[in-house]
Amino acid sequence: MSPELEIFRRSPTGKPKCKTPIIFVHGAFTGAWCWNEHFLAWFADQGFETISFSLRGHGGSGGRQLRSLASIDDYVEDLETVVETLGQKPILIGHSMGGYIIQKYLEKHSAAAAVLMASVPPEGLMASNAMMAMAQPDLYLQMFWLQAIGPHTLLRERLGRAMLSADIAEDEGMIYFGRLETESHRALMDMAGTNPVFLSPTDVPPMLVMGARNDEIIQSELVHRTAQRYGADYLLLDDIAHAMMLDAKWEKAAQGIVQWLEANVVEKSQRSAKKSAA
Incomplete structure (x- = not known):
């Protein structure tokens, strides 16, 4: 059973562009806050219902004391819990580990569309x-630390440059970096090869990999x-840089993403609605 999850929702501002809601799935070391800085409101302004949530043990969600034991399958269960509140298939957008969670979710479930942003690859x-x-090697060592x-502030310069572009304001970048958290050891082991993705291309919804x-x-080669x-x-x-939802x-x-959604989800749903009406 999932612990209580921190969930944020924004309704479309103005006329809704699409009846299908978007769920944003964050990556390792972060929480729903990474989407709330820009994406949640921006996509609502484009006419989408938007939802972000913190995985168990992250952000304001429960389960923090057991975070190091949480598996990728546990995170998939968190996503299932959020999807169940909608009553329909969502658009799924995931960053880094969040993209991996979406791939694992799609092994057993379907979605209206999926966007994988700088995603951990299926292997x-x-x-x-x-x-x-x-x-x-210096970055590899700092990821370990x-x-x-x-x-820690000692990691900010090198690791910060990998997460965010150099032209982002220093104080803003420091605020983002300071909000990172350690990740579940078990989830990292799952992504190291103990829980690979077995998702057939024939079961994939319309998908953008960016x-x-x-x-x-x-x-980029792996993307x-x-x-x-x-x-x-x-x-x-x-x-x-890697944390593209927070970058300058x-x-x-x-x-x-919106351009792709308009061509591959919005227009198709509008054509389908017109056929049904006829």
């Missing part, structure tokens, strides 16, 4: 960690490989 973190260890001691060209955490595996649409952004050019990512 897990083995390849990305190996690439990081070889190309950026983030999990071991949390967002990444950052110079992402040092989830490298492209994920898109190929699922036969999904692929979008690679320039001048933005977050709106560039948001606009890319």
Whole structure:
């Protein structure tokens, strides 16, 4: 049974563009707050019902004392709990670990559409960690220390540059960095290969896989490989770092998602509604 979850909702401002709600799934070390800074209200302003929530042990959700024992399957259960409140299939948007959770969710469930942002690939973190260890050993070490001691100021400069672009305001970036939390050891082990994704491309809903060209955490090669595996649409952004929903050019990512949703979800649902009316 899921602990009580922190859930945020925003209704569309003005005329709704789409009847299908969006659920945002955050990544490791964060909480619903990462979506609430920009995306939740911005997508509502574009005419979407938006929902963000904190996984168990994160943000304001319950289960903090047992966070280190939470598995990816537990996080999928949290997502199931939120979906059940809607009474319909949602659009799922997940970042990093959140993208992995969505892939695991889709093994047994369907969705109106899915967007994977800088997502952990279906095979897990083995390849990305190996690439990081070889190309950026200092960053690899700091990711280890983030999990071991949390967002210590000594980690801010190097790890901060991997999370956010250099042009984001220093004080703003420090605030974001200071809100990071340690992640569940079990969930990280699951993504290291103990709980891989078994999702067939034939079971994938309309999907957009997007990444950052110079992402040092989830490298663009792996993003492209994920898109190929699922036969999904692929979008690679320039001048933005891994935490693209918080970066200085977050709106560039948001606009890319909305443009894709308009073409692949909104227009299709409108055509279907017209056929039903006729």
